[in-house]
Amino acid sequence: MSWTDERVEQLKKMWGEGQSASQIAKELGGVTRNAVIGKVHRLGLSNRVGADPAPAAPTAPPPTEQPQVEARAKPATPKPEAKPKIPQPKTESARPVSTEPVLETKSAQPPARRAIIPAGQPLPPQPSANEISPEALAKVNEIEKKAKKLTLMELTERTCKWPVGDPATEHFWFCGLPVQQGKPYCEAHVGVAFQPMSARRDRRR
DNA sequence: CCCTGATTCGC
DNA sequence: GCGAATCAGG
Numbered sequence: 491m492s493w494t495d496e497r498v499e500q501l502k503k504m505w506g507e508g509q510s511a512s513q514i515a516k517e518l519g520g521v522t523r524n525a526v527i528g529k530v531h532r533l534g535l536s537n538r539v540g541a542d543p544a545p546a547a548p549t550a551p552p553p554t555e556q557p558q559v560e561a562r563a564k565p566a567t568p569k570p571e572a573k574p575k576i577p578q579p580k581t582e583s584a585r586p587v588s589t590e591p592v593l594e595t596k597s598a599q600p601p602a603r604r605a606i607i608p609a610g611q612p613l614p615p616q617p618s619a620n621e622i623s624p625e626a627l628a629k630v631n632e633i634e635k636k637a638k639k640l641t642l643m644e645l646t647e648r649t650c651k652w653p654v655g656d657p658a659t660e661h662f663w664f665c666g667l668p669v670q671q672g673k674p675y676c677e678a679h680v681g682v683a684f685q686p687m688s689a690r691r692d693r694r695r
Numbered sequence: 696c697c698c699t700g701a702t703t704c705g706c
Numbered sequence: 707g708c709g710a711a712t713c714a715g716g
Contacts, residue, residue: 493708510699525709527700532707536701648697668698 491520493529505530623693626681633678638666650676652683 491497497518504514511530512523530536634654638644640663645651650665651674667676675683 512698522709523700524711527702528707528709531701 491518498529498533501526501529502533502535505535622682622685626678629678630682633667633676634665636667637663639663640666650674650679652676652679 493501500518501514504517505511509517510523511526515521515523515526518526637654638649639654640649642664644666645664648669650667650669652665653662654665655662665676665679667678669675670677670680673680673684
């Protein structure tokens with residue numbers, strides 16, 4: 491495989507979106523993540539602008555730039571498309587009143603977006619909201635925005651298998667973020683899936 | 696061990 | 707220019 495204009499374009503797009511090199515490599519096919527990283531550097535779009543969802547090296551060198559062995563003029567890449575991190579008003583522990591799991595935080599499509607939960611159709615065994623700490627809930631709602639939104643087929647040994655939404659609707663996917671070592675869920679979902687007995691009992695009403 | 700990006704250097 | 711090997715780190 492070679493770096494055709496098309497492939498380079500997708501590389502730029504995905505990199506700009508904050509996708510990891512391995513994910514990009516997977517998507518493109520025929521290349522390894524090393525190839526992707528190498529290309530990224532050659533293209534001069536090394537440091538990303540947006541957020542970095544993946545737990546990786548922040549790459550934050552101090553202002554004092556030390557000239558490398560070979561002073562390499564690296565023309566910065568002024569990305570016109572500004573991708574500022576969302577302010578995130580930091581809702582002060584909005585306590586969910588519903589007894590059902592909090593599935594909807596924001597509506598993507600105002601008109602067609604109705605949080606319909608088929609009556610009598612039990613949802614997957616998700617802990618009811620009133621048993622989970624507000625902090626953990628906030629965390630979950632937070633990361634679900636960054637979820638990989640994988641389908642059942644796309645799940646692997648190390649992708650979070652937390653289901654989101656209603657399997658009977660379009661609004662359904664699996665979290666897909668990197669799992670915590672030895673667990674089936676990512677850090678945030680582990681937080682709501684596994685709780686100390688004491689915490690559960692204490693929260694009981 | 697899983698993953699991340701960064702760098703080097705033979706090709 | 708390319709990318710495997712390696713490095714450095716979470």
